[in-house]
Amino acid sequence: MMNKTELKRKFIQLLLLLSIPTSATSFDLAVVRVAKVPAKALYVTQPEGEENRLFVVNQKGLIHIIENGEAKKEPFLDVSDRVHGSLTPGREKGLLGLAFHPDYSNNGYLFINYVNKNDSTIVSRFKTSDDINVANKDSEKLILSLSQPFGNHNGGHLAFGPKDGFLYISLGDGGKWGDPFNNSQNLETLLGSILRIDIDNGDRYEIPSDNPFFGKPGIRQEIFCYGLRNPWRFSFDRETNDLLIGDVGQNLWEEINWTTWEESRGANFGWRTMEANHCYSPEDFCDTVDLIMPVHAYPNNAAYLKVLIGMDDKEAAGCSVTGGYVYRGSKIKALRGTYIFGDYCTGRIWSFKLNDGKPVGFKNIRKEIKKNSEYIPLFISSFGEDNSGELYVVDYLGAVYKFISK
DSSP: OOOHHHHHHHHHHHHHHHHOOOOOOOOOEEEEEEEEOOSSEEEEEOOTTOSSEEEEEETTTEEEEEETTEEOSSOSEEOTTTBOOOOOTTOOOSEEEEEEOTTHHHHOEEEEEEEBTTSEEEEEEEEEOSSTTOEEEEEEEEEEEEEOSSSSOOOOOEEEOTTTOOEEEEEOOOOSTTOTTOGGGOTTSSTTEEEEEBTTSSSSOBOOTTSTTTTOTTSOTTEEEEOOSOOOEEEEOTTTOOEEEEEOOSSSEEEEEEEOHHHHTTOBOOTTTEETTEEOSSSSSOOOTTBOOOSEEEEOOHHHHHHHHOOOGGGSOOSSEEEEEEOOOSSOGGGTTOEEEEETTTOOEEEEEEETTEEEEEEEOHHHHHHHOSOOOSSEEEEEEOTTSOEEEEETTTEEEEEEEO
């Protein structure tokens, strides 16, 4: 039996689900499978200046190259001997993120984020060898090492800011149920935050002087924003520099945060005080002063919805948000300025735009994609963007798809 508090939460979930603004606009969207890749695929990206190659992160510690629609047999980088080996389904360790230096065509630098065999998050730099299709695995330079208190909520995303060229790093709250150490609200730890560092200066890195906590004693000055539970994937709008974060929820809510870059500086996104728009700890009458609320949240517990209203599990929203990108390509004109994101568990894909800080034209586009496509992703581990702003989606089971217009 559910208690009164649980029933109240489920009722609010139902109201939210039924009140999401929708749009009848059709983008005539489809996805086309670019290539099959080994299972446990987590991310796809492209170095600046390239057109024909895509790079796919594999949780096992591999990076594969797709060139002209085919995945190369030999990996670009193999660090499987360094990553944590516990990679059963649902585990959050292994190789998690990849970002190429903005000047990669000249310096050959790439950066990866992985959990090592000692349960520490490692951010390190590698350099491409004389063969452009092979990175030198012996060139690793440690940038950041952080011990993880538990085995999940590692974040793992890396991205260079499109306007400033600094490296941004997402870190989860350190794991376990409910952030027991309240790491996400503790500015003395890097956990539960997105960092911003200058990797072109200093021994390992320097802290940019315009970081929000620069020069403040007792605070980790690498922190750009905080109050995050597990920001698995974030992105920048390449046109506006807005920051968009998909923050994986506890057991009731998944959330999307969309803020301007200036609003993001020093922003507190609320966890664990809040789970999305709802008090978490304390459960009622929590202090929301100075907290940034998400622009969108959706219920993440299919079982509860089924109990409440007889909804089939297939119609439930999902269980783990996968943050995406604002489309800035040229191939699908009706999609320009639209944010695309999804859910790992249900494979749902949604879209919306932001107008005066509120989502408009919200739409579940999976059905449209399914109708127009031969194959569709099942477990959405990531979205990706190429240099022309065209979007991709990664299926954890081992495939990369590209968004197209029929």
